[in-house]
Amino acid sequence: MIFEKIHTVPTSEELINKAFKRASRTMSGKTITGKESRLSANESMLLTAANIFTDNLANIVRRFPSFDNLHPFYYELADILVGVEKMKMALGSVDWASRKIHEIAREYVGKMREVENPEPVRKEAFGRLASILKAINKDLIFLNKARNTLRKLPDVREEPTIVVAGYPNVGKSSFVSKITGASPEIAAYPFTTKGVSIGHFFRDKIRYQVMDTPGLLDRPMSERNSIELQAISAINHLDAVLLFIIDPSESCGYEIEAQKRLLTEIKALFEMPMLVVSNKADRPEFKDLEGIDQNISTVTGEGIKEVLEKLIRLIPEPKKVTEAPEILWEPEVDRGYQ
Ligand SMILES: Nc1nc2c(ncn2[C@@H]2O[C@H](COP(=O)(O)OP(=O)(O)OP(=O)(O)O)[C@@H](O)[C@H]2O)c(=O)[nH]1
Ligand SMILES: [Mg+2]
Numbered sequence: 001m002i003f004e005k006i007h008t009v010p011t012s013e014e015l016i017n018k019a020f021k022r023a024s025r026t027m028s029g030k031t032i033t034g035k036e037s038r039l040s041a042n043e044s045m046l047l048t049a050a051n052i053f054t055d056n057l058a059n060i061v062r063r064f065p066s067f068d069n070l071h072p073f074y075y076e077l078a079d080i081l082v083g084v085e086k087m088k089m090a091l092g093s094v095d096w097a098s099r100k101i102h103e104i105a106r107e108y109v110g111k112m113r114e115v116e117n118p119e120p121v122r123k124e125a126f127g128r129l130a131s132i133l134k135a136i137n138k139d140l141i142f143l144n145k146a147r148n149t150l151r152k153l154p155d156v157r158e159e160p161t162i163v164v165a166g167y168p169n170v171g172k173s174s175f176v177s178k179i180t181g182a183s184p185e186i187a188a189y190p191f192t193t194k195g196v197s198i199g200h201f202f203r204d205k206i207r208y209q210v211m212d213t214p215g216l217l218d219r220p221m222s223e224r225n226s227i228e229l230q231a232i233s234a235i236n237h238l239d240a241v242l243l244f245i246i247d248p249s250e251s252c253g254y255e256i257e258a259q260k261r262l263l264t265e266i267k268a269l270f271e272m273p274m275l276v277v278s279n280k281a282d283r284p285e286f287k288d289l290e291g292i293d294q295n296i297s298t299v300t301g302e303g304i305k306e307v308l309e310k311l312i313r314l315i316p317e318p319k320k321v322t323e324a325p326e327i328l329w330e331p332e333v334d335r336g337y338q
Pocket of ligand 1: 166167168169170171172173174175214215218279280281282283296297298299300
């Protein structure tokens with residue numbers, strides 16, 4: 001996952017304890033007599049502490065993605081969830097602290113060399129390092145929160161994607177598990193409590209992902225505020241086709257008219273190709289509707305293969321080719337076919 005390599009961001013207190021403890025360990029066991037050995041002991045304490053600070057701080061900055069090259073899907077979600085500008089500023093402070101600490105360590109090593117007793121100088125240096133760390137504590141805490149939020153986002157870059165939409169209970173999850181087989185991974189997504197679930201299947205050595213969006217694309221867009229709409233339209237940045245499922249039997253609990261209105265809203269919001277299917281063709285109340293690309297039933301398997309063919313043809317240029325076992329979905333889909 002794109003944000004996975006960001007480790008836990010420590011607080012300044014944790015960093016201070018770690019660095020000063022490690023520094024004092026460089027002293028333990030040594031009997032210090034004479035000016036030269038006093039200097040070298042204090043010097044190595046200061047340099048040890050400073051190195052621990054600068055290494056840790058530089059790693060924090062390095063492990064965060066560069067927001068200027070970030071895939072636009074993640075950029076938008078990161079912006080909604082934590083704010084890209086705020087993150088850039090916090091990372092800037094951490095970077096500043098790292099450089100400042102390096103400077104102070106060099107300055108104080110020089111100072112220690114000029115005095116008879118270097119210990120008070122070293123202590124003063126530690127005080128300055130600690131206050132720099134404390135000054136960026138709010139940034140560290142913010143970055144750690146950001147990290148915890150971002151790492152739960154789904155990993156959906158650069159793979160051809162089928163996004164499934166439709167009112168609750170129309171059969172979205174049934175369709176996804178029918179074509180992907182294995183149980184899907186659940187990832188966090190802004191404004192959903194259930195998260196999005198993502199399954200995969202292979203076709204001609206290409207891995208496809210199928211994204212189910214409970215709570216996201218299943219009710220009128222007029223009920224959404226602008227940030228929610230931004231979270232939804234981030235999906236536009238994926239190489240995706242949208243599958244809209246209607247349940248004309250209305251056994252889902254929503255009238256056909258309401259379902260069609262949602263379809264119209266979703267059509268207006270998405271720039272990607274779209275396929276509209278009617279599910280539950282096996283039910284006695286099922287009706288043929290105008291303007292539907294395919295009737296399907298996730299129970300009997302009717303129309304599933306055809307839908308998948310159509311979806312694959314509609315997906316914009318798959319970019320990533322993976323060496324993988326052929327066609328994992330076929331045995332699953334073929335079962336129960338006439
Ligand atoms: N008869 C019949 N029932 C179906 C079919 N597809 C799904 N169902 C049933 O419809 C109900 C809802 O199916 P789900 O796949 O959970 O629907 P969903 O769209 O994922 O629902 P949410 O996750 O709540 O948005 C379940 O009881 C399914 O068994 C179908 O083709 N025929
Ligand atoms: Mg579902």
